[in-house]
Amino acid sequence: MRGLWLEEKRLSLREGLALPQPRAREALVRVILAGVCSTDLELTRGYYPYRGILGHEFVGEIVEAQGAPERVGERVVGEINAACGCCDFCSEGLPRHCRQRTVLGIVGRHGAFAEHLTLPLENLFSVPPRLDDEVAVFTEPLAAALEIGEQVSIDSTQRVLVVGAGRLGQLVARVLALSVCELSVVCRHERQRELLACTGARCISEKEVERAHYPVAVDTSGGEEGFALARRALRPRGTLVVKSTFRGAVRVDLAALVVDEISLVGSRCGPFAPALGLLADGKVDPRPLIEARYALVEGLTAMEHAKRQGALKVLLAP
Amino acid sequence: MRGLWLEEKRLSLREGLALPQPRAREALVRVILAGVCSTDLELTRGYYPYRGILGHEFVGEIVEAQGAPERVGERVVGEINAACGCCDFCSEGLPRHCRQRTVLGIVGRHGAFAEHLTLPLENLFSVPPRLDDEVAVFTEPLAAALEIGEQVSIDSTQRVLVVGAGRLGQLVARVLALSVCELSVVCRHERQRELLACTGARCISEKEVERAHYPVAVDTSGGEEGFALARRALRPRGTLVVKSTFRGAVRVDLAALVVDEISLVGSRCGPFAPALGLLADGKVDPRPLIEARYALVEGLTAMEHAKRQGALKVLLAP
Numbered sequence A, B: 001m002r003g004l005w006l007e008e009k010r011l012s013l014r015e016g017l018a019l020p021q022p023r024a025r026e027a028l029v030r031v032i033l034a035g036v037c038s039t040d041l042e043l044t045r046g047y048y049p050y051r052g053i054l055g056h057e058f059v060g061e062i063v064e065a066q067g068a069p070e071r072v073g074e075r076v077v078g079e080i081n082a083a084c085g086c087c088d089f090c091s092e093g094l095p096r097h098c099r100q101r102t103v104l105g106i107v108g109r110h111g112a113f114a115e116h117l118t119l120p121l122e123n124l125f126s127v128p129p130r131l132d133d134e135v136a137v138f139t140e141p142l143a144a145a146l147e148i149g150e151q152v153s154i155d156s157t158q159r160v161l162v163v164g165a166g167r168l169g170q171l172v173a174r175v176l177a178l179s180v181c182e183l184s185v186v187c188r189h190e191r192q193r194e195l196l197a198c199t200g201a202r203c204i205s206e207k208e209v210e211r212a213h214y215p216v217a218v219d220t221s222g223g224e225e226g227f228a229l230a231r232r233a234l235r236p237r238g239t240l241v242v243k244s245t246f247r248g249a250v251r252v253d254l255a256a257l258v259v260d261e262i263s264l265v266g267s268r269c270g271p272f273a274p275a276l277g278l279l280a281d282g283k284v285d286p287r288p289l290i291e292a293r294y295a296l297v298e299g300l301t302a303m304e305h306a307k308r309q310g311a312l313k314v315l316l317a318p
Helices: A038-044 A139-151 A167-177 A190-199 A224-233 A254-259 A272-280 A296-307 B038-044 B139-151 B167-177 B190-199 B224-233 B254-259 B272-280 B296-307
Strands: A003-007 A010-014 A026-035 A057-065 A075-078 A102-104 A116-120 A124-126 A159-163 A182-186 A202-204 A214-219 A234-242 A250-252 A263-266 A290-295 A313-317 B003-007 B010-014 B026-035 B057-065 B075-078 B102-104 B116-120 B124-126 B159-163 B182-186 B202-204 B214-219 B234-242 B250-252 B263-266 B290-295 B313-317
Touching: A003 A296, A010 A296, A026 A075, A038 A296, A057 A116, A057 A139, A075 A139, A124 A272, A139 A167, A139 A272, A159 A167, A159 A224, A167 A182, A167 A190, A182 A190, A190 A202, A214 A224, A224 A234, A224 A250, A234 B254, A254 B234, A254 B263, A263 B254, A290 A296, A296 A313, B003 B296, B010 B296, B026 B075, B038 B296, B057 B116, B057 B139, B075 B139, B124 B272, B139 B167, B139 B272, B159 B167, B159 B224, B167 B182, B167 B190, B182 B190, B190 B202, B214 B224, B224 B234, B224 B250, B290 B296, B296 B313
Parallel strands: A159 A182, A159 A214, A182 A202, A214 A234, A234 A263, A290 A313, B159 B182, B159 B214, B182 B202, B214 B234, B234 B263, B290 B313
Antiparallel strands: A003 A010, A026 A057, A026 A116, A026 A313, A057 A075, A075 A124, A250 B250, A263 B263, B003 B010, B026 B057, B026 B116, B026 B313, B057 B075, B075 B124
């Protein structure tokens, strides 16, 4: 099959790759549509030494299901962490943090920028028929945006700041706008502001961010500058949700963190069922975030496109 | 009066200092006993550009009380943050984070390493008669240890790790041992282990700290090495309480923080009333932590003593 292969920071389009073989209780999924995420771009920059087919956001169709033939033909999206089910973290309800986990297109499991992929059946969530592929493909990043609410209790009357209005920031803003009354989003591009108009969020520039003003800030920028901006914006006892893939280490003034009693909360993957629910109910419409759609054979061009400053969601269709 | 004066990182014993003048709703307090804390040592190293009399842990006697003469003669300990009562943080129940606050011996208010100090009357807590001065002087750092429980919900069945068994670590361990069943404390000195025997905590070396094992870790070391050890010890979704005065910035791997969904929680001053309660009920006995007692006139020697590796509580008596 065809796939976008990453090896030692070099990405290449490969033909004739072996079809992945589903193991017991796994499914072979034909990829219908995949999405490019910042983590994919960071992986090509060496964020993590992954070797294999890239990609983890997808909607597809089950074509083979080991031990569950009734699921063949199902249109699905997939939780990207494949857990062992046996380790202490799995037993304690943290399968997304399983010690032996593979992660689709990130750790030890070929990803979604290919014609087919495999995942455990329990990872695959059925997509309601009324959901278009272009909407369903956003389930994984929307789930990640929902993870914030799983970790941090946000009062609807609290002021919340989102730093960054790119791919992930747009989804985070859409999710928070559903419950938060005073939502501000730091935007760099006019297009980002236009896209957020539907949310009712206040779009502001970096200079307009008030210091020590917000009880909750979410950094979706993935950069040291955005992190520092979110940190400065927090009032004492505030919470900074770090919702992005960072390159390397960042200098953090722990003395100031102590004096202001700030909490930093790292946030990664989130729950699929509520994400599918929000999409199915039309409460979040991600379609305006689609920037371009490429055939898989144009995958390298698509990745270059996704790297452009301010680029939103780039989709790949095998 | 006599006092230990800090100016441009130089500490000196001064005589003939002006007696501080209590303002409306403030008291003049005669210091009976004061304690040296790591923050005092960091201030002499330039952690914060403070100029004035050092010291913030004390027990004393009210000798003048503006607008409340009935409180003269009361033996008291004092909350070190003097709040304006008017700003947004004060209105929202965060007076310890008041925007205009002065902080005893740290920010804009002469401290406790002197014969007298002033604080707002509302900051002064009456000491029960049965509490010795040597016990009462620990109220402020014990309150800081209790702050952990105000910020982080710790289940008694959870494993908790405390990194560092010095002045603050000992108090943190004593407080946590009251409710946590599986408490481990990283010790460097045999004396630290002996002092913790009464708590039932497991004393371990740095090498014995299991990776990705603890849901909660508290760093009381104030050093980058201790912070890194506490971070490594945390399991996914774990919480690292940063309970110490750090010098400068620390490099934090935010990418890993995100992947493991770790929370960092800065923790500073805590509630006085429950701290006094624990001391009065004998649930925490800090007296074994007293390393030495000096007269204020020997203050410089006392500070040098407190700087020694592994030194515990050094007290100063005017």
